Each structure stands twice: as structure tokens, then as C-alpha cells.
Amino acid sequence: MGKIEWAMWANEQALAAGLIYVTGGIVGVAGQFRGWQFAAFGIAAGVFVCLLEYPRSKRGKGTSVERTGQYCFTVCVKAFGPLTRNYYVRAFLHAALCVPGGFMLATVLGCVCLGIASLIYLSAAIHGEHWEPILPRTEPPKRVGDSIKEPPQNPPPRPPPELRRKKADKLETAAYDNPMSVTVNE
């Protein structure tokens, strides 16, 4: 029911898979197991995937919550333009990165998890989603009102001098009291 944003889930999965990849790679290199070169590749690939996936995408509808300190990563990832915007590219990239992990015992799990993330990204791409950077909104400073900045150029309109002269017999209907006399001759 409703539109599910697959990319958000794929993003979480890819980040977790990257960490698993790195952990497996470290175990493989530290133990100097057979095929430890694959483990070293796993560390590098895992770090790259983590850096790529750390900035969250902006949600299609609703408020987006960014990860702490993701702004610098957002700027870097945005710089690659359509390569990072498109989820097909990401899906194939993750699929390609995960394959060498399958050759070494310690990185097998990282390989499988990254493969699953790549499949979910493919699903997101098929649904037409793409990556949008979350940038801080530069709002124009709130303008209270233009009129406050500029004082009025003209005085307020006044009735002609004949009407302004208070008629002695019609004091009650006089519009206002003039503090100074406005008649010409007085």
C-alpha cells in the first residue's frame, strides 16, 4: 500500500554490507589466510562503499533525516553528477565490487550482503528513483515588509484647504483638530 522508497532500504543495506566487507577483510588480512589479497581488496572496496553510501538521499515526499556530518560527503558524491545520481550505475557497481569477495572465506558474507544491496538498488532504479542531495536550505532573510525599509515619499493625501478649515457651526462633524492653523491668511 503506498509508494515504498526502496532506495532508502538499499542505502542502509549497502552501508551495513560495506562494514561487513571491511570486517571480513581485516580478519582475512590479519590472519594471513590463503588468498589474503582478496581480503585486502575487500577492505578497500568496503571503505569505498561506505563513503559512497554514507550521505542519505533526499526523500521524495516528507522530511529527510540526514546522518551526522554527512554534508561534506554529500558535496563529494554530488560532484560526480549522473554517475552517483543514477541507481542503475550503483547497482552494477556494487555487483562488480562484491564478486572478488566470494573468492576468500572471510569476505564471503560481505560479498553476499553487498549482492543483496545491489539487487535492492536495481529494484529502486526500476521504480524510477534517483539520488538527490540533501542541501541546507538557503532561505532568503525574512522580509518583514518592504514599506518598513523605505520611508514614504509622499505625505498622506489630505482633503483640499476649504474642507480643512473647521466650520465654527459644525464643530462636532469636524474631521480632526489641526494643531496648527492651515489656512492661508492666518
Place this chain on the structure above:
Amino acid sequence: MSVALKSWRANEGPKHLITMVWIAVNVFLFWKTFMVYFSGAQYYYLHKMLGLGLCISRASASVLNFNCSLVLLPMCRSLLTFLRGSQRVTGRHVRRLLDKSKTFHVACGVTICIFSVVHVSAHLVNMVSFSVRYSQDFPALNVAQYRGQDPRILIISTVPGVTGVLLVLVLFLMFTASSYCIRVSSYEIFWYTHNLFIVFYVILMVHVAGGALKYQSNVETHPPGCIHNNLSSWTNHRAAGEKGAESSGAPQTVCQEEARFQPHFPQTWLWVSGPLCLYCAERLYRFIRSSAAPVTIVSVFTHPCSVVELRMLKSGFKPRPGQYILLNCPSVSSFENHPFTLTTCPTGKNATFGIHLRVLGDWTSRFSQLLLQQSNSSEILPMMQQRRYPTVHVDGPFGSPSEEVFNYEVSLCVAGGIGVTPFACVLQALSDDWRQYKLRRLYFVWVCRDLQSFYWFADLLCGLHERLWRDNRPDYLNVRLYLSNAQGLQSIGEERYRFLSSRLRIGRPKWKQLFQEIGRANQLKRVGVFCCGPKGMSKTLHTLCNSNPHTGTAFEYNKESFS
């Protein structure tokens, strides 16, 4: 200062105590299992082959057993509701601990993930050790078929290996879909992946039945490290050398028989089967209860700010004020259950119960469209054609912290926007009969962004106030309304809501002053603070409850939490 300590102890003490006990049990299990495998006689040969990887993997497995069994218990909602309701069985502190059940579930879940990583890493090292240190002397102990077999083959050819990989994948899917971000944006992904837990548990039961690790069953007749007649001289020399190095006084025994190995009984079945059966029984009970009695929708009202009130009738449904239900509407979505707090409970005079739902997401908009499309048609319906409301199923009622409002002498209820719903039910119950409860004074603070929101319960508030005045208890109810959006001149103009308009303030409430006032007016009492609203507000209140010394008054903080 000592009063603040009293508040802190009441608010945080039981929580921290349970956390300490839980951590202590985990550490104890890890250490005990580690030592059994490290120095136990029945694992001597296995330990020689696998080294530290054996001890770490088994110790983390025992921690995993414990947490996999505990993680299900906080989710047995009907059981927790029953515990909350039976006031003679559980005291106040236990009931307040039940508020934190979801946090405990998350803590156990995170522990499961962390220790799974430890367990898997240790077993990967074990796989390599099985392959590299293939033992000719004790062939029954081996998992590999020959020395130097590729460890990856070991994973895919043994039952524990394959099931282990599947378990990691299921756990990966469940864990990545449970983050706060996903729950807020697409709850369906979280719900459907989390229901994979049953697959997880079934595979877990098969995983531990694999029998890859074996213990020696005849330690008395074959003490580990003894000299065997048929063993190769190299092993004998090694054993003799070790014995000599360890302690010269130990006699070198001769083995009476060959070492026999046996896989141990899968302990996990004992740990996990109880809570799993309990949880499955609870889900079955909830399903039967929700589909047994049909729910009839009696009436639908619309309120300002896109809020729809729904009144329903269900036989045998007896909720208490403050509880919530899960609503399921098959015409909108077959599997989605949405929680709504009850705003009206059935009383002697009126057997209907009601909820207020705010139309915010796709499920609520579709549901409200189905409910309201009847009233949009302007043609006159013939007598036979009644209003056709969609069928709904109601699961519940489930307990929540707001039920405790009646168990304090003085309570402060703070609501933010639509978070007023649990307290609306409380007010409804008070206007029905306020004398039967322990509650003597209720401070009700409601903060809204929009003036129109106050009209949702304006009648209820005014009605309760009038009733209390008539019963000569004008100081029982103390209402403060705050309009946080301070734009323009706004006030409640109607004559019949004069009670509310005189208590309406523009701007955010000043919590410190409010707490001081309540403290001064209720010295040496215990005040229950209930908050249902945005996180920032509840955090502020929580800090104030713990830190502010108020003339001998202790403030106990209870928070209503949504997903």
C-alpha cells in the same frame, strides 16, 4: 538536592538496575562458557585443534541463546497488558518498567547482531583451523574430510555452515530495515522483514542440531593427555613433553580405551522454545480475539485540521482509559495494522468506543475517503440501502503508560497536538465518574500549533469543568492551553467555550515555572508527569523531572512512545 535524587531514583533507578542485571548475566554466561571450553577436560582435544576460536565462538553462542530467548518476551503485548492491569500482582515500579519494553527489545536485538558478528568471525577461524589442523589421531573430531580442504567447501557442505549463512542473511535483512529512518518513512518494509523472525528461529533450531562440535564422553577412562599404546610415537613424545613441562608430579596415565566423541545436546532448543511458543500463542490469541467478534462502525464525525472521529461497537470489548488498539481495514490494506489510542471508552450509558485519527499518510487518507464518501452523495438513499462502511478489525486493547494517571494523587498531563488522545479518554472517564479514582488533582497542559485543534475536545473539557463545579470540586481540574504559533490575534470566540478562551495563552509554555507552581501547591506529594508529544518537549520534561528540586515534591516521569 536530596529531593532531586529521590525523583531521579524513582525515574531512572529501576531501569538502570535491570540494565545492570542483564549485562551481568550476559557477562557471566560468556565467561562461564569460555572457561568450560578453555579448561574443561571433555573439550581438551577439540581445544587443541581449534584454539581460542572455539572458546570465543561457543561463549558468544551462549550469549546469543540468552538474548534470542529474551528478545521475544517484550513483544508479547497482550501478556504485558494483562500484567499492567492486574494491580495486585504487579507494583507500580514493575508497571513503569513495562513502559520500556520496546527499548529492551531493541537492546537485545542489537546485542544479537553484535555477538553474531563475533560468533561468525570466530567460526570462520574455526573453519580454517579444522582444515589446517586435520587430526589423524582423532578422526571423529574432524569436520574436514582431508587436511587442507578449502574452508569454503566446509561451509556449504555442513548443516551448521549452510544454516549459519542463511541466518546471517535473514538477520542482515531484519537489522537493516529496522533503523529509525526506515520505520518513519516506509513502515511496511520494517514490518514485513521483521516478520521473517519465524524463519530465523526455525533455521536457528536446525543450525544447532548440526553437531559439528563434539565433546569427549569418556573422560574418566581416557583422561586427556594420557599415553596411548597405539598412538604414533610423535604424539606420545609430545604428550610426555607437555606433561613434563606442566608438572613433574603428575603421573603419566595409560589410556584404558580410545577417546569417544559425541555431539552435545542442542541447548538452544531449551532456551528458545519457551518464549517462541509463548509469542506464537499470543499472536494466535490476538488473531482469534480480533476476528471473533465483528466490529460495527456506528458513526463518523469530521473535525477541523483533518481529524476524523470514528465510533464503533464491539461486543465483549472492555478497554481501560489510556489503552490503544490496532485497526485493520482489509479494503484499504490486508496486512497493515495501525495503532490508535482510544479517545472514548465504553461506559454504562454508552457502549461505543471511539478513536480520533489524523489524516496524514496514505493509509489514513484512503481509510477516511472510504468512511466519508457516504456523506458526500447528495441523493436520497432508499430505505433498503444503508450506509455501507468498510469492515474493520480491531486488535487490542493494549496497555500504555497513560493508564497510570489514575494511580497518582496529583497528575500532570502534557499533550502536544494530536497527542492529546490518551488524555481525552482519561477526561472522558473522569466526567463519567471521578470519585472512584485515587486521583485528586489533574493539571492538563495542551500545546497546539493551530487554534482549530482545540475544538476537537472543547466540549469535553467544558463539560468536565461544569460537572466538577457542580460537584463542588473546582480545584480538581487545572487546564492550560497554549498556542505555540504566535501569529496574529487568535482567540476562541464562542460563548460556550469561555472556560477555554480564558485559559488560552499564546506562545510556548514555561515549564520551569509550571513545575515550581505545581511543586509549591502540592508539597511532599508524588506527582505523575505524563507526556505525549514531540521529542523535544518530552526531553525537556524528563530533565526537569529529574533535576529540579521542588519543595519536597517528587515528579515521576512517564512517556507515551509511538513507533
